[in-house]
Amino acid sequence: MQAARPEHASADHPVVPQQKVGILLANLGTPDNYDYWSMRRYLGEFLSDRRVIDYSPWLWQPLLQLIILSKRPFTSGAAYKSIWNEEEGESPLMTITKAQTAKIKAMMHERYGDNVMVDFCMRYGNPSTPSKVAEMTKAGCSKILFFPLYPHYAGATSATACDKFFQALGKEKWQPIARIVEPYFDRPDYIEALAQSIEKAYAAAEKRPDILICSYHGVPIRYLMEGDPYHCQCQKTTRLLKERLGWDDTQIMTTFQSKFGPEEWLQPYTVEEVARQAEAGKKNIAVCAPAFSADCIETLEEINEEIKESFEEAGGEEFLYIPCLNDDDAHIRALSNTIEDNLRGWLD
Incomplete structure (x- = not known):
């Protein structure tokens, strides 16, 4: 079904997209490149997060801006360069997250058809959480299942990802109903x-x-x-x-x-x-x-x-x-099972 005016609405009523459920996977993030300024932007966002570094900004920010962000982009950039996926022009985390999302999307569409929209975002860097929430809302997602891809809960990982998600929801005129997937460390x-x-x-x-x-x-x-x-x-x-x-x-x-x-x-x-x-x-x-x-x-x-x-x-x-589970089929099944459990009542 395409976007249409609600039944009984006047001719000048804006069209409304078909309602669906968004499944938004979230990971930590990655710099856009390993050059100095890309690394500085990424590290500046990451290390300015009060969930990650909770020292007083009055003490931390001068140290961060004047010393750490003058030196660390060089060393961190060299580290990223040593593992960079040059063929795709991106970090391995980005490559793997794309692969995970593609496999989960295929499984969700096989199960739920066009009733779902599956995508991913990053807490730091691109694609940003606000941009993906805006895309899902515009596409008609009246409900969003937000899935931080951390098996274990920590304030510096799961919580800050959720903080950014909630901030993004606060910008929407028609705010989607939201659910958060709980940690899956013992599934x-x-x-x-x-x-x-x-x-x-x-x-x-x-x-x-x-x-x-x-x-x-x-x-x-x-x-x-x-x-x-x-x-x-x-x-x-x-x-x-x-x-x-x-x-x-x-x-x-x-x-x-x-x-x-x-x-x-x-x-x-x-x-x-x-x-x-x-x-x-x-x-x-x-x-x-x-x-x-x-x-x-x-x-x-x-x-x-x-x-x-x-x-x-x-x-x-x-x-x-021993590599992380990445897009291994057993891992994708576990993540998809977790998603399906959390969609109950929305898409049964």
Whole structure:
């Protein structure tokens, strides 16, 4: 059905598009390129988010604008350049998110036909959350299911994505009804997808790793003390994964990466723990990143380069990075199942 005037409306009434449900996937974001100014714009938006850095702006912004954003775009740009998808002219996170969206869109249209519109947005950078909310509203989405692609809830990830979504809704004349997909860190189909990816990687390895390090993105330990559930949800994912694999505590552990600033963060730190494992005689390890739905700078560069280097410098020999679930079919099924569960009552 095309846009049309409502029944019994006067001839001068504006046409109204066919109503449908929007499914908006959201990920962290990516710079448009790895040059200095692209990196500065992206980092400026990211590091100005009070959910990410909650220090007083009076103290933080002068430091950010005058020092950090003068130097960090060069180092971060070099890191992005090392993993950039030159063929597509975009970061791996963008490439993977597009692939995930395409597969989910196909499954949703097979199930619901033209009653749904599926798209993705980024919290930082492009395509922006407000632009995609505006597109969906204009296309007739009277309801929007917003899906932050983070298995675990954290204020610095899920919450800030939702903040931006709510801000975007506030700009709409005809505001869509909204639902938020809850974290899926303990869903059986997500745990199964994780377990299958690890079993495949272990089966293909020449030598079975001595231990699997589940490396999650870190946050200041203060956030845990202030009520953020992220740490506990990460621990539960590792426990459920261990139980599904049938392993004991000596074969798997939880660590945290990406420490930034002077505060104490969730521990153990991945970069230090892999070195300790090597020094303790575990020369063959595997690392996975269950908190990331798609490979990105923190996995492809930080884990597969910086953390790997720490392990090898401490005497480690075999380092196996197990990719994120990305657009793996089992992962897409888990995400699609989660979406369908959250559409109940809207599209049954």
